[in-house]
Amino acid sequence: MKRTTLLILCLSCFLAAGAENGYDLWLRYKPSGNQTYRQHITAVLTTGSSPTMKAVRDELTRGLSGLLQTAITHSTAVNRDGIVIAGTPHSSPLIHNAGIAPLLQQAGEEGFIIVTKKIGDKKCILISGNSDVGVLYGAFHFLRLLQTEQPVEQLHIVSTPRIKLRMLNHWDNLDRTVERGYAGFSIWNWHTLPGYIDQRYIDYARANASIGINGTVLTNVNANATILTKPYLEKVKALADVFRPYGIKVYLTARFSAPVETGGLKTADPLNEEVRQWWTKKVKEIYTYIPDFGGFLVKANSEGQPGPQDYQRTHADGANMLADALAPFSGIVIWRAFVYSNENPADRHKQAYDDFVPLDGRFRPNVMVQVKNGAIDFMPREPFHPLFGAMPKTPLMMEFQVTQEYLGQGTHLVFLAPLFAETLQSDSYQKGPGSTVAKVIDGSMDGHPLTGIAGVANIGSDINWCGHPFAQANWYALGRLAWDHTLSSKQIAEEWLRMSYSNDERFIGTASKLMLESRDIMVQYANPIGLHHIMGTSHHYGPAPWVNDLNRPEWNPVYYHRADSTGIGFNRTATGSNALAQYHPEARARWENMLTCDEKNLLWFHHVPWDFRMKSGRSLWDELCYQYYTGAERAGKMRDTWQTLQPYVDRQRFEQVSMLLQIQHEEAIWWRNACLLYFQTFSKRLIPAEYEKPSKTLEYYKSLQFPFAPGI
């Protein structure tokens, strides 16, 4: 009997082996190798009948059926050991009387508890929270324990999010192109909404709920006012209805000039009464469709977007006008601090700080200012933004970029948790040592109840959602860190690998190391020693440090690297742009002296002579060569390491990643050769003889064109 069973299972495995297309993300629920789970888990009992509790029940059924390979019994009474009970105390006397009130107090509004409890004489697993969505988060966490093969005999877990708004920002246009999207096109098929609900919308909500994401901005910050018209609001409503049971609120980008473009007004001046009324009415209309609408995300007076400064008003004037319209419905405004101006001769690094610090304290309580992790633009490595800690009266929201605009786009394996963590753990010193960016963001430093982390999504219409199979890990990491920024990158990598691939320790050890090193490697072969913004124009694909003919000075790579016959790097000290002055003295101490500056950011803050002696003993030029060559070599090793993991990975994903790592290695060499050949025209020094010579000329690299590169 056993034999037949196994044969059939193996056949299923055989058939499935080549067919892992990645659609299921980290929610694959494949048969668990832990045979004890079937003893500890015998049935499911859910209480309550809300759509969210239906989602809990469906997910536990789906997950446990797959993991335990058995049909899951739904129990209505605690009549045996091993029942998984899920619900809130409000919906069930059973849970109300289970003696978990003190634990639930710790869980807060969205948190959950998972505890082993005797109910009567039966040993049960209790998943609870103070809200249905808390229970849903708990259910996903419980499934994660099984997916990662954790023991479940004695559970005592209390988890509550450290950040209130955990959001995705989709830079999705209404024509379904995605700005900086490398995974196909927008998953929002506006044309067939609201009548057609793509299964993707539901699975998107499931995936987000599984990692605690509770908000999504559906549209690009480079906004189109059409989204605010009636036919589109009906479409948005349909999505909001799908997402609501999963605890996800919908937000939209508000084009500041919408009153002119779709409202027929002559102005969008935020102090104009007609304009204010237009927005008040529009917001009211939105809430008739979506009673829990989250609010607006706004990019204003930046890179061509309209804004209050068009009318000689401040960012605060603009944000507050929208905030006033949203306040009656508890909606919020998220106002982006990513602003810089052609007319402003100051180092771009400084402009957001200059613009926003004076406005601290002048925003309505339902306004957040959303700040990119660094002052330039999502570079592979970037010092934390000087605004963090500098606007104590304003809740600042973190904006990370999950999509890999500058980090290899769709073809490079780069795990971003270390990048996110690096920023979060940076010390602003604004209230003494330990004033980390994380403490600014989670509200603990300045006592803000409104807190948030947003990630620019890397999600598209590709079957596997994210293009590169490992890019899924960055979506996962964003959610997990937004829930708990104290999680280590290693833990996140391992969780994701276990859920997405295999619990085999040999696989986990090697694959997590590969992930954890990947971002450092990428920095090394593309932007070592603090170089930044030296990529191709417009599409940002590949190296192009030579570009110097774009309309705006700060769009040109030469603005950032400033290579000349004496050296390379951007002097942002007091003898240069003095951007360093925007940091707290103790924070900038890490960087302001060229001799002691953290070398990872050396060229970010200093223009350094070619013969400068690095800590390695090499000259700067030789170090640059060393870094580029080492980075490219390590990219090749990533590819080779992956080959050793073939026994643990299904055929389709193994081959996908193999091909992509080969591309990554080739592109790492491209970065290395193109940059070194170009910088060599200034340094006039040889590439050390131990390195293989670039096989192509600088002219060749300059000649490369990518007329249809994605994501523009």
Place this chain on the structure above:
Amino acid sequence: MKRTTLLILCLSCFLAAGAENGYDLWLRYKPSGNQTYRQHITAVLTTGSSPTMKAVRDELTRGLSGLLQTAITHSTAVNRDGIVIAGTPHSSPLIHNAGIAPLLQQAGEEGFIIVTKKIGDKKCILISGNSDVGVLYGAFHFLRLLQTEQPVEQLHIVSTPRIKLRMLNHWDNLDRTVERGYAGFSIWNWHTLPGYIDQRYIDYARANASIGINGTVLTNVNANATILTKPYLEKVKALADVFRPYGIKVYLTARFSAPVETGGLKTADPLNEEVRQWWTKKVKEIYTYIPDFGGFLVKANSEGQPGPQDYQRTHADGANMLADALAPFSGIVIWRAFVYSNENPADRHKQAYDDFVPLDGRFRPNVMVQVKNGAIDFMPREPFHPLFGAMPKTPLMMEFQVTQEYLGQGTHLVFLAPLFAETLQSDSYQKGPGSTVAKVIDGSMDGHPLTGIAGVANIGSDINWCGHPFAQANWYALGRLAWDHTLSSKQIAEEWLRMSYSNDERFIGTASKLMLESRDIMVQYANPIGLHHIMGTSHHYGPAPWVNDLNRPEWNPVYYHRADSTGIGFNRTATGSNALAQYHPEARARWENMLTCDEKNLLWFHHVPWDFRMKSGRSLWDELCYQYYTGAERAGKMRDTWQTLQPYVDRQRFEQVSMLLQIQHEEAIWWRNACLLYFQTFSKRLIPAEYEKPSKTLEYYKSLQFPFAPGI
């Protein structure tokens, strides 16, 4: 023991029940209900080691494992009954000596045989052909027999394609938008080619091979010369390498002005020696990458595309220049006859005939002229193109549109086999009665060895390839009819339904009826009684018969319906444009007399008074109302009928089709109301009282805007 097995299988079924996303098309290979197959099929023996024979082996393994739910044994000797032997006589003495030479002679170059044979004393199933790709087609056909639960005890099948070139035309742009695409974006991810081979490319080739498609034009007829540059040819090569084992040749669209745009020449005059040399060199270069490159498809001097007429040369001059470059490599030119000109005052219906008939006999032997099924443009119902039968010295290739540009786009269930068959079975009478379009196309009428049918693909990046789950049937039908145009629409519908959904007879009976009626229903609610080209501008979505302000007269719906106070319809008789004169007298006899004209095409050929008495006894106006109301009502019945099929369909696809049929019904009502309200402004007659009144005004329908409709 049996019990356990069944339990596990049921669990798999349970888990899979909600998860049919349509990616597997008609190659799902789900467990067969026919229990005798496991007796008749015990092992697989393939001979030969070519990539094509590897594909045969893989497909038989995959298909039989799934269908029979057993691990398939690969045998190397005929040591038992029930071995499926696949190979050519060239690769195996076993097959060479099996006594099938006479059958193979009938099979031709690409055909196959599937016969039950004793080999020694073992009863085997022999799949063979004269080429490896013939064997591959046979293997897919054999799997189809099992998928549709045909008996396999005594097989004696010989099948050979009636058409030589069975092609898809992708109107895919290099930026991945798809002109007239309603299933997402292009599956060709040019950016990551050639390094990254998407699994889709392989599954695309499998799906095409399974229905006999042997050529694909990768790029839009509205062409971009970039595809002919080196970096892109390297990408095309990668696709060609994937497709080759599946018998699929790659073709490209040639932008006529490429020598100017990418070659730096001052002219693209086809008689200019430099231009001829440029193409000769370019073709030679292409063949270094793709030794079996199929050739060029060209849209020239039509809708803004450049062409030979820009230099006062003829279509033949242009086609022959390219043909001369391709001839040394056995490549061909497919030159489209879809031309019409702003400057030409003649009825657009007549222009292709006027342009091309005089050129008959002036094309090189490796030129085909590709003609749309009708003279206007893929209308829901269209009389056959008068060119068919009128160019006996030129091989004409049929161009069908599989993507539903005018037939409900992505949201309407419209099975196109009846449309294809209607054209193919039309009698041109050019060589006496029975001179069907099919005989023109398959070469039998005029003795052409070069024959072809092309379908404008409906394939995109949607997970299920085609957007609407039932749109897959149109891809399937195109391939099956190109292989054998004598297949009935009913047989094709049933095959597809059995492979894609269920062999349950209750399901098949109802679902095939629904499919077979669907195109008539669509014509009824959108373009009844011969109305045509009255759709929305540019995106062609929904009704807009009122449009009269476009730049070119023949782009306006009013050009086609000519409604006025006296009546409606386009007089194409001798008293009108006389387009009918382009047909053979016996063919046009069906249409030229208003009193006897086939009413399905009445308004196509006649301007008919509102009070004209129809065969039903109704006036034309009342008949128009009857058709529109009946069509919309029947669309509603399609939706209701589908609901009865829930027991036979997995949840995901059932719900997809349910939502789409609801949209279809709403849009049918939209068509009905918008068209009748508009035509009523001319007829000044009431909509008969028995019909419900349109709920919206004509102004409402005119006001609808679809700024981001797909496929433009």
